[in-house]
Amino acid sequence: MATLELKSLRKTYLTEEIIKGISLSIEDREFVVFVGPSGCGKSTLLRMIAGLEDITSGDLLIDGQRVNDVEPGKRGLAMVFQSYALYPHMDVYKNMEFGLKLAGVPEKERSEKIQHVAATLQLEPYLHHKPGQLSGGQRQRVAIGRAIVRNPKVFLFDEPLSNLDAALRGQMRVELSALHRKLNATTIYVTHDQVEAMTMADKIVVLQKGVVEQIGSPLELYHHPRNLFVAKFIGSPPMNFFSAIFQNGGHDGSSVQLRDGTLLHVPVSPPDILPGTKITVGIRPEHVELAPASDDSGVVEVIERLGAITLVHVRCADGQIIVVQTDGFTTLEVDTPVSLKLPPQHCHLFAPDGLAFEACRRHPLAA
Numbered sequence: 628m629a630t631l632e633l634k635s636l637r638k639t640y641l642t643e644e645i646i647k648g649i650s651l652s653i654e655d656r657e658f659v660v661f662v663g664p665s666g667c668g669k670s671t672l673l674r675m676i677a678g679l680e681d682i683t684s685g686d687l688l689i690d691g692q693r694v695n696d697v698e699p700g701k702r703g704l705a706m707v708f709q710s711y712a713l714y715p716h717m718d719v720y721k722n723m724e725f726g727l728k729l730a731g732v733p734e735k736e737r738s739e740k741i742q743h744v745a746a747t748l749q750l751e752p753y754l755h756h757k758p759g760q761l762s763g764g765q766r767q768r769v770a771i772g773r774a775i776v777r778n779p780k781v782f783l784f785d786e787p788l789s790n791l792d793a794a795l796r797g798q799m800r801v802e803l804s805a806l807h808r809k810l811n812a813t814t815i816y817v818t819h820d821q822v823e824a825m826t827m828a829d830k831i832v833v834l835q836k837g838v839v840e841q842i843g844s845p846l847e848l849y850h851h852p853r854n855l856f857v858a859k860f861i862g863s864p865p866m867n868f869f870s871a872i873f874q875n876g877g878h879d880g881s882s883v884q885l886r887d888g889t890l891l892h893v894p895v896s897p898p899d900i901l902p903g904t905k906i907t908v909g910i911r912p913e914h915v916e917l918a919p920a921s922d923d924s925g926v927v928e929v930i931e932r933l934g935a936i937t938l939v940h941v942r943c944a945d946g947q948i949i950v951v952q953t954d955g956f957t958t959l960e961v962d963t964p965v966s967l968k969l970p971p972q973h974c975h976l977f978a979p980d981g982l983a984f985e986a987c988r989r990h991p992l993a994a
């Protein structure tokens with residue numbers, strides 16, 4: 628059982644503030660992913676939780692106890708690093724045994740734990756191999772096994788899959804999710820890869836420049852991004868954006884005019900902005916509708932056939948490229964003139980400060 632609470636955590640290196648007052652609660656057994664672009668502070672935040680970095684100000688609570696000054700080994704956490712950090716001269720068994728030995732666990736118990744974890748992670752055939760004789764995925768499993776044998780209250784993962792190739796990353800994502808279900812331990816996972824965040828997390832924390840941009844379930848972030856940053860960061864291929872002019876609005880929605888003159892009435896309530904304000908309309912590739920056209924308002928420039936789906940890149944009259952996701956059977960060809968339709972119920976509106984207009988519709992799964 629482990630809950631964590633971060634209360635206004637701050638971290639300053641010399642004069643530069645890297646973590647700028649982060650507050651969040653992590654529930655028992657939750658799988659929380661910190662995601663954000665390189666340099667946003669996610670590893671620093673994880674290391675502060677692990678006790679590998681001092682906390683400049685704020686409180687860190689584990690199971691309700693303030694642990695700011697508790698040394699790393701006594702926090703009940705285990706961390707898995709991107710670099711695996713295995714001892715090269717020790718075999719797999721000894722790598723997993725090392726921490727247990729230090730903790731004074733008797734030999735019989737050590738052996739039982741290691742055998743059990745090795746079976747869980749399918750590492751039994753490699754127990755007497757050195758790390759240099761293992762593949763990247765196997766090494767990562769050893770690093771995870773070394774964390775598991777210590778039976779920590781909380782697992783911390785710092786970009787554990789980024790040294791693996793794409794296929795292995797996909798496989799390890801599934802394995803880690805299954806492992807989390809089996810171990811049921813609170814987990815904090817750092818990545819810059821939004822696909823990892825979307826596929827593994829119960830809760831995603833999107834960070835930028837040391838502040839939290841949004842916290843929510845994967846689908847909440849996908850369907851209801853709080854601002855332009857989250858809308859751009861979550862989703863692959865990313866959301867399309869158009870500039871538009873806000874006309875007027877009320878409780879039932881907002882009227883906006885696109886650059887080509889099209890009027891849209893989008894069912895989201897406007898913030899306090901004036902008619903004539905320049906805003907941004909966003910729509911995901913799977914929501915844009917394509918139709919054959921006789922004029923040259925849009926032309927298919929590139930077609931990416933991915934099997935089950937096809938991504939159609941359309942060049943609009945103003946030169947902007949819009950990506951449209953269609954099914955795998957589309958007969959469209961490059962250079963075909965097409966028109967784009969933006970169903971208003973799927974449009975997101977963002978005010979000049981980047982904040983999303985208040986959503987008055989909810990996606991059924993984005994609780």
Ligand SMILES: Nc1ncnc2c1ncn2[C@@H]1O[C@H](COP(=O)(O)OP(=O)(O)OP(=O)(O)O)[C@@H](O)[C@H]1O
Nearest residue numbers: 640645663664665666667668669670671672818819
């Ligand atoms: N020991 C340090 N001294 C000074 N600045 C540091 C130190 N460690 C990290 N930083 C700075 O803090 C910022 C956040 O770094 P951090 O490693 O937490 O980012 P990140 O989001 O994990 O990035 P990445 O995905 O590239 O690992 C960066 O600008 C980095 O240069």
